[in-house]
Amino acid sequence: MADMIALEAKKRERVGKGAARKERREGNVPAVIYGDGQDPVSISLDYNLMFKLIFKGGFKQTLFEVNVEGTKTRVICRAVQLDPVKDTPVHIDFFRLGKGATLDLEIPVVFLNEEECPGLKAGGALNVVRHSIMVTVRANAIPSEIEVDLIALEVGESLHISQITLPEGSKSTITDRDFTIVSVAAPGGAADEDEDDAEEVAAEDGAETPDADAAKSED
Structure with missing residues (x-):
C-alpha cells in the first residue's frame, strides 16, 4: 500500500489572484481542500516541498494528511496547475476523503x-x-x-x-x-x-x- 505523507499547511484568509501571487512570492504554493460535503478551505504549502513531491512521480496516487493549524484532514490531489512557461506549480486542488471513501x-x-x-x-x-x-x-x-x-x-x-x-x-x-x-x-x-x-x-x-x-x- 502507498504510504500516507504528512503535510503542514497554513490557512489562507485572503483568496483571489492577488493573494495567490503574494503567496508565491513568499515561497508558498496556494491550494484548496474541498469535498465530503464540507466548505472548501484555502491553504498554502511550502513551495520547495511541493515541487519535489509533484515531480517525484505518483503525486495524484498519493494519500496526504494535511495539518491546517491543528486540524488534520486526509486528502488526495485532484489537480495541479503548472505555470505554462516555467512548468512550476502555481496551485493545487486537494479532495477531502471522508470515512470509508473509495x-x-x-x-x-x-x-x-x-x-x-x-x-x-x-x-x-x-x-x-x-x-x-x-x-x-x-x-x-x-x-x-x-x-x-x-x-x-x-x-x-x-x-x-x-x-x-x-x-x-x-x-x-x-x-x-x-x-x-x-x-x-x-x-x-x-x-x-x-x-x-x-x-x-x-x-x-x-x-x-x-x-x-x-x-x-x-x-
Whole structure:
C-alpha cells in the first residue's frame, strides 16, 4: 500500500489572484481542500516541498494528511496547475476523503520476470498495451503499483485483466470487457487484438473528463 505523507499547511484568509501571487512570492504554493460535503478551505504549502513531491512521480496516487493549524484532514490531489512557461506549480486542488471513501485512480503497472519470460527469451517483442490500470480502491488502501508476472508468457500470447491478481481491495473500473495488459509479439509484428486494445486506451484517455465533484479554483 502507498504510504500516507504528512503535510503542514497554513490557512489562507485572503483568496483571489492577488493573494495567490503574494503567496508565491513568499515561497508558498496556494491550494484548496474541498469535498465530503464540507466548505472548501484555502491553504498554502511550502513551495520547495511541493515541487519535489509533484515531480517525484505518483503525486495524484498519493494519500496526504494535511495539518491546517491543528486540524488534520486526509486528502488526495485532484489537480495541479503548472505555470505554462516555467512548468512550476502555481496551485493545487486537494479532495477531502471522508470515512470509508473509495476512489477511482490510475495505478502504474510493474512487469515481473522479464528476463525469465519464455516468449522474450525466444526472440519475441514485449508489447505493453497498458502502462497503468484504472481501479476503484479504498482511500486507506491505495496500492503503489500493480504487478504483472511474465514468467509463463509465450510468443503470441497475451495477459488480460482477468488473469491479473489486483491488490486487495482494488477492482478494475472497466467491467464490460476482458482487456489486454501486455503481450509477446513475434518479431516484426503485433496481434490485431492488441492494436485494438491500444486504440481503446487512446480513446479512453481522450475522453477523460474532470471529476464531477471538482470545484473551480478561485486562484
